[in-house]
Amino acid sequence: MANQVSNGGNHVSTKPPPEPSPLRKAKFFQANMRILVTGGAGFIGSHLVDKLMQNEKNEVIVVDNYFTGSKDNLKQWIGHPRFELIRHDVTETLLVEVDQIYHLACPASPIFYKYNPVKTIKTNVIGTLNMLGLAKRVGARILLTSTSEVYGDPLVHPQTEDYWGNVNPIGVRSCYDEGKRVAETLMFDYHRQHGIEIRIARIFNTYGPRMNIDDGRVVSNFIAQAIRDEPLTVQLPGTQTRSFCYVSDMVDGLIRLMEGNNTGPINIGNPGEFTMTELAETVKEMINPNVKIITVDNTPDDPRQRKPNITKANELLGWEPKIKLRDGIPLMEEDFRKRLEIPRKK
Ligand SMILES: NC(=O)c1ccc[n+]([C@@H]2O[C@H](COP(=O)([O-])OP(=O)(O)OC[C@H]3O[C@@H](n4cnc5c(N)ncnc54)[C@H](O)[C@@H]3O)[C@@H](O)[C@H]2O)c1
């Protein structure tokens, strides 16, 4: 029996982690850490790759099917001797010799994950199974980017890792939130049954440069709308809250989690909490004071409040976010203006 300290605590497997495969051992020169990033052509993934590539001891392999990601996000690394990019769908099996796996592949924006829900759930379930199978075969440590959506429409606020959530199993968001819940279950079953070294991050709303301009998520929508002089679309009621983490803080948290000794799950997010009306007013004030704010219909099962309790990340990883929303918005505005080719009015 595995020794489970507490829900949300550090869960310990009695099995030793699997050995690296003979092929990896037989390599002539293996000083480098070989790291696989699934979904590495996406928003968070590409920033993670940038950070990992800064360490000359890392070789990075990205696999991505380009559903919501783009080669453009990785253009600075294409052709680099320590970098490889593979077009691959994680719902198919993969064999690469690696030491660590950051498993991010999954569409994250609600409009994209709802677009083909069956594919989203396959990505979460079969994709995670495949990556765990790979981790088992080659003896790699694997980190899953789970989500605050595992808490559903939370009845506990702020959310701590030991909260089991309030999730609709048959709703339009279930392909994503229930998919991630199964992915977490698979991670722990492989850990307990096979001794795989696992890490689970529960990521709360993250924003920053390189988000798709028409991604559909709220920060990218409001910034693009403000720059294009279009009304900011606050979905009703507007009192729903989110807590926004800047992407460099997120990447720092993910790497600390991978390198540390705790399985997680660990919340990684910025506890600064805003209503969507407050966010719209902040973007209006900072980017375009003349823009209108309008209300539009919402979609089913939208969580009413969300804010991470980050005590565990703080105590176990020594992590806390550094960039406040008001400091992150201008960095994203600059990137969006460049890509939209709309300079700031003088
Ligand atoms: N950004 C956030 O606020 C947030 C919050 C919670 C969790 N997460 C998680 O973090 C991860 C990255 O999110 P993101 O914001 O960078 O999203 P993103 O959509 O920008 O990136 C996801 C990447 O995965 C790729 N992908 C999707 N399905 C795939 C498949 N079947 N096979 C291979 N590649 C596939 C996409 O093409 C894309 O490059 C996701 O797992 C997401 O669930 C993100």
Ligand SMILES: O=C(O)[C@H]1O[C@H](OP(=O)(O)OP(=O)(O)OC[C@H]2O[C@@H](n3ccc(=O)[nH]c3=O)[C@H](O)[C@@H]2O)[C@H](O)[C@@H](O)[C@@H]1O
């Ligand atoms: O952080 C998380 O755990 C999850 O957060 C987001 O899901 P969500 O919070 O619904 O993200 P948005 O689509 O950005 O919506 C946030 C809020 O803004 C509102 N919104 C969205 C878009 C818009 O134009 N206007 C608007 O008011 C929505 O109603 C919602 O209340 C991500 O997209 C998920 O991938 C991620 O797992």
